[in-house]
Amino acid sequence: MKFLLLTMLLLTSCASYNPGNYAHVKSGKHPKDLPINAEYYRDYSNFPLHFVNVTFGNKSEDWRRVKSVKVTNVGGIDKSRIIVGPDLVYWSKGITRKLKIDSHNTRMVLGAIAGAFAVGAGVSASNGNYDLGIGLAAGALATATVADLNVIFDKIDSLEIAKLVPPDHLYSPFSIPPNLFITKWVVFQTPKGEIPKYIDFEVKYLSGETASYRTKLSI
DSSP states (O other), X not given: OXXXXXXXXXXXXXXXXXXXXXXXEEEEOOOTTOOEEEEEOGGGOBTTEEEEEEEEEEXXXXXXXXXXXXXXXETTOTTOEEOOHHHHHHHHHHHHHXXXXXXXXXXXXXXXXXXXXXHHHTTXXXXXXXXXXXXXXXXXXHHOOHHHHHHHXXXXXHHHHTXXXXXXXXXSXXXXXXXXXXXXXXXXXXXXXXOOOEEEEEEEEXXXXXXXXXXXXXX
């Protein structure tokens, strides 16, 4: 229920089904009738951390299923990170506290956000089980660049991925129902003073297609 509340909030906070800038296909095979948009969400961003919604649409009569999404480039900025695992839990607590103070009239909604993030990203927080059976320590996640994280995710299965990110995270597999839209999100960290103007990402579809995209971020 909390994940549903979060998804509904992200969708209803915008006037459009697919807000933000359209993603352009850089290479590969893009399935027909599947628009992709990305929007920089200022309310959940505080430099050097950046919150981005990525919306996947399906204008066909069939389900579209996404096997994986991996960000490959954050504005050409070296040492950019994607926040996952324990850091994602702490980020959610910190940003929720900030928003509560900045907008005290929205405490009920923000409580649902905090619960969704904490439940999804903190599955193993109580026992510190971040090893994932591949010799991965929490410290490795804290310093992993975007490229490093992609290597890590290539080595683990869906159950292990669920220990690092909640279901609505961009790196969690998902399906897009016919004639509907699904919003995913991701939190980046960039070095001091660096502003991401775009993101590149690769999508692998369960039907076999793979495509690479670029979308501008309006910050």
